[in-house]
Amino acid sequence: MGCSKWRAALNLGHLRGQSARSVFLTMIMLLTYLFYCLNGFCESLPRPVHDQQSRHVKAVSDRRAASPTFSASQTSTLQEEPSNASFGDAPSNNMSISNTFGSKKFPQAIIIGVKKGGTRALLEFLRIHPDVRAVGAEPHFFDRFYEKGLDWYRNLMPRTLEGQITMEKTPSYFITKEAPRRVFSMSRHTKLIVVVRDPVTRAVSDYTQTLSKSPGLLSFQNLAFRNLTAGLIDTSWSAVRIGIYSKHLDNWLRFFPLSRFLFVSGERLVTDPAGEMGRVQDFLGLKRVVTDKHFYFNQTKGFPCLKKPEGSSRPRCLGKSKGRPHPLIPPDVLLRLRNFYRPFNLKFYQITGHNFGWD
Numbered sequence: 001m002g003c004s005k006w007r008a009a010l011n012l013g014h015l016r017g018q019s020a021r022s023v024f025l026t027m028i029m030l031l032t033y034l035f036y037c038l039n040g041f042c043e044s045l046p047r048p049v050h051d052q053q054s055r056h057v058k059a060v061s062d063r064r065a066a067s068p069t070f071s072a073s074q075t076s077t078l079q080e081e082p083s084n085a086s087f088g089d090a091p092s093n094n095m096s097i098s099n100t101f102g103s104k105k106f107p108q109a110i111i112i113g114v115k116k117g118g119t120r121a122l123l124e125f126l127r128i129h130p131d132v133r134a135v136g137a138e139p140h141f142f143d144r145f146y147e148k149g150l151d152w153y154r155n156l157m158p159r160t161l162e163g164q165i166t167m168e169k170t171p172s173y174f175i176t177k178e179a180p181r182r183v184f185s186m187s188r189h190t191k192l193i194v195v196v197r198d199p200v201t202r203a204v205s206d207y208t209q210t211l212s213k214s215p216g217l218l219s220f221q222n223l224a225f226r227n228l229t230a231g232l233i234d235t236s237w238s239a240v241r242i243g244i245y246s247k248h249l250d251n252w253l254r255f256f257p258l259s260r261f262l263f264v265s266g267e268r269l270v271t272d273p274a275g276e277m278g279r280v281q282d283f284l285g286l287k288r289v290v291t292d293k294h295f296y297f298n299q300t301k302g303f304p305c306l307k308k309p310e311g312s313s314r315p316r317c318l319g320k321s322k323g324r325p326h327p328l329i330p331p332d333v334l335l336r337l338r339n340f341y342r343p344f345n346l347k348f349y350q351i352t353g354h355n356f357g358w359d
C-alpha cells in the first residue's frame with residue numbers, strides 16, 4: 001500500500017514539475033518577444049503614414065531619452081549631412097535615433113517620380129534586397145508635409161542596420177517646384193530615381209485612375225484638349241503636364257547634377273524587370289541580389305510578379321490598381337498627344353543621354 005501511494009505521489013510530482021517547466025518556458029518566450037518588440041523589430045511590415053504619424057508623439061519622447069549618436073554605419077557615398085542648418089530644430093547632420101537594433105535615418109535614395117511610371121513596382125522589387133529598407137506608404141514630405149519638419153520625416157523611416165539603405169517613394173516630388181531645393185537642403189548627396197514611361201500612355205493611365213474614382217468624369221479628349229477641333233492641348237491638366245519630363249527635370253537640375261539621377265524605363269521594368277533592377281542596384285551601390293530568379297510572368301495579370309516578396313514566402317503580384325486595363329482612346333487623339341510630346345521627349349533624351357524609344 002505504502003509503495004503504491006509513493007508511486008502516485010511521484011507521478012503527480014513529475015506532472016507538476018512538467019507544468020512548472022512549461023510555464024517557465026512560456027514566460028521566457030513572452031519576455032523575449034516583448035524585448036524584441038520594444039526594440040522595433042515588430043515593425044517590419046509597412047504601416048499607413050497616418051498610423052506612423054500617431055506614433056510620432058511616442059518617438060519624440062523616445063528621442064529625448066536616447067542620446068543621438070552619429071551613424072557610422074553608412075558607406076561614404078551614402079552617408080549624409082543636411083547642408084542647410086536653417087531648419088529651426090532640424091538636426092545638423094544625419095544623426096540617428098539609435099538603439100541596439102538599428103536607427104532611423106534620412107533616405108539616402110528617393111524614388112521621386114513619375115506618377116504612374118511604375119514606381120510601386122520598383123519599390124516592391126527593391127524591398128526584396130536585404131540591404132534596402134523602405135517606407136511602404138508615400139510620405140509626401142517634400143510636397144505636402146514639409147512644415148512638419150525633418151524630425152517628423154526621419155521618424156517615418158524604418159530602422160536600418162549597418163550597410164542598409166533607407167528609401168521612400170513619392171512620385172509627386174518630380175513635379176513639385178519646391179521639392180528639389182528641399183531635398184537638397186536635407187542632403188545634396190541624395191540619390192534620385194525617376195521611373196519614366198511613355199508620356200502618352202502615362203497620361204491615359206493617370207486618367208484611368210481618376211476615372212476609377214469619379215465614374216462621371218469627362219472623356220479623355222475633353223480633358224486633354226483646350227479646343228478639340230483646333231487640337232490645342234490643355235497643358236494645365238495634370239495628366240498632360242506631368243508628362244513634360246524635360247521641364248520638370250530642368251527644375252531638379254538647378255540643384256542636383258545629372259550623376260545623382262537614375263532614369264528607369266517604366267516599359268523595361270515590365271518587359272525586363274531583372275535587367276532594370278540590375279541598373280538600379282548598381283546605381284545604389286548594392287550587390288546584385290535581385291535577379292531574374294525573383295520574377296515570374298503572371299499570364300492572368302499580364303505583368304511580372306514576385307516569387308517571394310518581402311516578408312512572405314508566397315508569390316505575389318501588385319494590387320488591382322496596378323496594371324489595370326485602360327479605356328480605349330481614339331487613335332487620332334493619341335496621335336495629336338504624341339506629336340505634342342515629341343519635342344519635349346527629344347529634349348529629355350538629350351539631357352539624360354538615353355533614348356527611351358517613345359517616338
Ligand SMILES: Nc1ncnc2c1ncn2[C@@H]1O[C@H](COP(=O)(O)OS(=O)(=O)O)[C@@H](OP(=O)(O)O)[C@H]1O
Pocket residue numbers: 114115116117118119120121171204205206208266269270303304305317318321322323324325
Ligand atoms: N509588375 C508590375 N505590376 C503591375 N503594374 C506594373 C508593374 N510594373 C510596372 N507597372 C506599371 O505601374 C503602373 C503604376 O505606376 P505607379 O506605381 O508609379 O503608380 S502611382 O503613381 O504610384 O499611382 C501601372 O500602370 P497601369 O498599367 O496604368 O495600371 C503599371 O503599368
